[in-house]
Amino acid sequence: MKIRKQARILTVILAGGQSRRMGRDKALMPCGNRSLIQRVAAEARKLGFPAVVSTAPGRIYPLTPSLAHVEDRYPGTGPLGAIVSVMETRKADYYLFWPVDMPLLTAEIWQRLLSEAEKNRISLLWPEIHGRVYPLPGIYSRELLPLLRENLQNGHLALYPLRRHKASKIIDFSSFSSYFANLNTPDDGHICE
Numbered sequence: 001m002k003i004r005k006q007a008r009i010l011t012v013i014l015a016g017g018q019s020r021r022m023g024r025d026k027a028l029m030p031c032g033n034r035s036l037i038q039r040v041a042a043e044a045r046k047l048g049f050p051a052v053v054s055t056a057p058g059r060i061y062p063l064t065p066s067l068a069h070v071e072d073r074y075p076g077t078g079p080l081g082a083i084v085s086v087m088e089t090r091k092a093d094y095y096l097f098w099p100v101d102m103p104l105l106t107a108e109i110w111q112r113l114l115s116e117a118e119k120n121r122i123s124l125l126w127p128e129i130h131g132r133v134y135p136l137p138g139i140y141s142r143e144l145l146p147l148l149r150e151n152l153q154n155g156h157l158a159l160y161p162l163r164r165h166k167a168s169k170i171i172d173f174s175s176f177s178s179y180f181a182n183l184n185t186p187d188d189g190h191i192c193e
Helices: 036-045 078-089 107-117 143-152 161-162 172-182 185-193
Strands: 009-014 051-057 067-069 096-101 124-129 139-140 167-172
Touching: 009 036, 009 078, 009 107, 009 124, 036 051, 051 078, 067 078, 078 096, 096 107, 107 124, 107 139, 107 167, 107 172, 124 172, 139 143, 139 167, 161 167
Parallel strands: 009 051, 009 096, 051 067, 124 167
Antiparallel strands: 096 139, 124 139
């Protein structure tokens, strides 16, 4: 499916992880003069699409009052459970899944990803940085929901096998590698400086 100009696109900030390596909720980590979730939410608003925050059950981020929160219906299933939860509760043609721990991504980078998606018939678009494929951030079509549900029900929680889907596209974004920096541990805090 080619992304149409009138397609319904939803930006989804993924903030439902357990943050085990960080030792505390990543979304609330300081990044410059605000938290990670505030920084990502501010950048997401620049895209001009509706946006939501995907959270663990019972977790609400009052720092993002203008964004609806979607609770993960399948806790303990990683990003796949969050993706399916959002697709089941929020209708869109395409979803931009943006991990909260990637605060250097910008609306401009997402626009470049969308531009690549518009050139191709895709159900799934992931960036590749120096030979490493990132399933998140990524653009996912609603057409994937039955397959994602099936994988979830069968306990196949890894996203990487989806790259073999006939309508998936991997795009080399190595020249933009600094935008894909990821905060996983307290030692990664320098990324926000």
